[in-house]
Amino acid sequence: xxxxxxxxxxxxxxxxxxxxxxxxxxxxxxxxxxxxxxxxxxxxxxxxxxxxxxxxxxxxxxxxxxxxxxxxxxxxxxxxxxxxxxxxxxxxxxxxxxxxxxxxxxxxxxxxxxxxxxx
Amino acid sequence: xxxxxxxxxxxxxxxxxxxxxxxxxxxxxxxxxxxxxxxxxxxxxxxxxxxxxxxxxxxxxxxxxxxxxxxxxxxxxxxxxxxxxxxxxxxxxxxxxxxxxxxxxxxxxxxxx
Numbered sequence: 651x652x653x654x655x656x657x658x659x660x661x662x663x664x665x666x667x668x669x670x671x672x673x674x675x676x677x678x679x680x681x682x683x684x685x686x687x688x689x690x691x692x693x694x695x696x697x698x699x700x701x702x703x704x705x706x707x708x709x710x711x712x713x714x715x716x717x718x719x720x721x722x723x724x725x726x727x728x729x730x731x732x733x734x735x736x737x738x739x740x741x742x743x744x745x746x747x748x749x750x751x752x753x754x755x756x757x758x759x760x761x762x763x764x765x766x767x768x769x
Numbered sequence: 770x771x772x773x774x775x776x777x778x779x780x781x782x783x784x785x786x787x788x789x790x791x792x793x794x795x796x797x798x799x800x801x802x803x804x805x806x807x808x809x810x811x812x813x814x815x816x817x818x819x820x821x822x823x824x825x826x827x828x829x830x831x832x833x834x835x836x837x838x839x840x841x842x843x844x845x846x847x848x849x850x851x852x853x854x855x856x857x858x859x860x861x862x863x864x865x866x867x868x869x870x871x872x873x874x875x876x877x878x879x880x881x882x
Binding site for chain 2: 654656683685690691692693694695698706709741743756757758759760761762763
């Protein structure tokens with residue numbers, strides 16, 4: 651596809667429910683990132699994949715958050731036993747390179763996000 | 770601790786009234802500074818990337834500059850369609866070789882006709 655695609659665009663969950671958010675990165679992009687954006691704030695890093703390997707999950711707020719990218723393309727962010735504080739927009743981004751190099755290959759391209767509301 | 774601070778939080782301009790947005794940063798080693806534009810209900814859209822002090826980049830009415838401590842996004846003769854939230858981010862040394870972006874809170878720009 652032409653850009654990063656995320657689904658669903660909106661998700662309403664009752665507290666305690668499990669949710670799964672999907673990200674389709676730009677074809678051929680090696681790196682994939684998940685960010686969480688609270689209302690009025692900038693995005694905050696959650697986790698990073700290089701192909702199918704999850705190399706950094708330091709931003710995941712609790713063990714209720716789990717992400718996978720089993721075949722190195724599509725990624726799923728799963729939140730178990732959702733809480734009200736999980737309400738936010740979840741953004742996915744992809745970039746072409748695996749390693750940071752000088753130049754534009756480090757650009758992260760973002761999807762439109764999934765807005766999660768936990769009631 | 771790596772940190773990005775943007776100012777002002779909100780900026781209201783009249784069409785044609787030029788101004789600048791500020792992004793100050795504290796990082797252990799700058800690997801890149803990025804400007805994004807975000808419209809309501811959409812994801813951040815890439816504008817510029819800067820790597821070294823003194824570097825400048827331009828695109829239409831926007832010009833981004835970088836010093837060792839801060840970056841400016843200059844908007845010349847803005848139009849209403851420039852209204853959006855402008856996000857600044859720095860690329861850090863994260864896990865793995867890629868690193869992750871640390872964002873500021875953004876500056877919400879409104880341009881009135």
